[in-house]
Amino acid sequence: MQAGLYLITPDEPDTQRLLERVRPLLPFAELLQYRNKSAETDLRAEQAAALAPLCRAAGVPFIVNDDARLAARVRASGVHLGEHDGTVAAARALLGQNAIIGVSCYDDLQRARKAAEDDADYIAFGAFFPSATKPNARRATPALLAAAGTFGLPMVAIGGITADNAPPLLEAGADLLAVVGGVFDAPDPVAAAREFRALFTESRP
Numbered sequence: 001m002q003a004g005l006y007l008i009t010p011d012e013p014d015t016q017r018l019l020e021r022v023r024p025l026l027p028f029a030e031l032l033q034y035r036n037k038s039a040e041t042d043l044r045a046e047q048a049a050a051l052a053p054l055c056r057a058a059g060v061p062f063i064v065n066d067d068a069r070l071a072a073r074v075r076a077s078g079v080h081l082g083e084h085d086g087t088v089a090a091a092r093a094l095l096g097q098n099a100i101i102g103v104s105c106y107d108d109l110q111r112a113r114k115a116a117e118d119d120a121d122y123i124a125f126g127a128f129f130p131s132a133t134k135p136n137a138r139r140a141t142p143a144l145l146a147a148a149g150t151f152g153l154p155m156v157a158i159g160g161i162t163a164d165n166a167p168p169l170l171e172a173g174a175d176l177l178a179v180v181g182g183v184f185d186a187p188d189p190v191a192a193a194r195e196f197r198a199l200f201t202e203s204r205p
């Protein structure tokens with residue numbers, strides 16, 4: 001897993017529109033997560049099945065949020081698990097050794113330690129800034145990233161991140177910046193994604 005932008009989809013009800021919104025951004029993303037908290041089961045299955053080949057063709061690992069079974073069904077590269085989304089072991093049994101299994105750790109170093117012991121592939125912390133996507137998210141600080149560096153796993157920062165407010169997170173050790181609104185709600189999403197990529201190419205040649 002390379003450092004860079006970890007793009008997460010917004011709740012877009014129209015599958016064709018979702019593909020149109022995601023397609024031009026894939027060249028700037030290291031990972032793409034399908035997340036739709038508003039969709040019913042059938043629509044989530046349809047959208048995940050549509051995004052999987054798009055990501056495969058672009059060479060971008062495709063991660064499904066919450067649902068390891070859906071990830072297995074669409075042959076995704078992996079799954080992202082929060083505190084209500086099952087265990088790493090259960091996801092690993094479904095998806096295999098090579099799958100990317102990420103774990104939300106919020107502001108909790110003990111959760112991160114457990115995720116590392118469970119052989120997660122990355123640990124995610126947040127929210128670092130107020131988030132319109134998840135207004136009630138627990139808040140985290142850059143000091144947490146600095147402390148979690150000892151776990152030896154790639155670290156993802158999430159929550160209200162823009163290219164402008166991201167530099168302290170990279171300085172504290174974040175490898176990947178997970179973003180919904182900072183790209184999809186920007187006036188020009190491609191320009192916003194390009195700005196994120198520049199943070200990595202300029203600070204880490």
Ligand SMILES: Cc1ncc(COP(=O)(O)OP(=O)(O)O)c(N)n1
Nearest residue numbers: 065080081082083104124156158178
């Ligand atoms: C990369 C990444 N980090 C954190 C989350 C949040 O997961 P979770 O706490 O399960 O909340 P929901 O996204 O399911 O609302 C994430 N999805 N991705």
Ligand SMILES: Cc1nc(C(=O)O)sc1CCOP(=O)(O)O
Nearest residue numbers: 126127131133159160179180181
């Ligand atoms: C899905 C999610 N999880 C968070 C956490 O802190 O665990 S913050 C968040 C929202 C991310 O969207 P945006 O980039 O628009 O703030």
Ligand SMILES: [Mg+2]
Nearest residue numbers: 066081082085
């Ligand atoms: Mg979840």
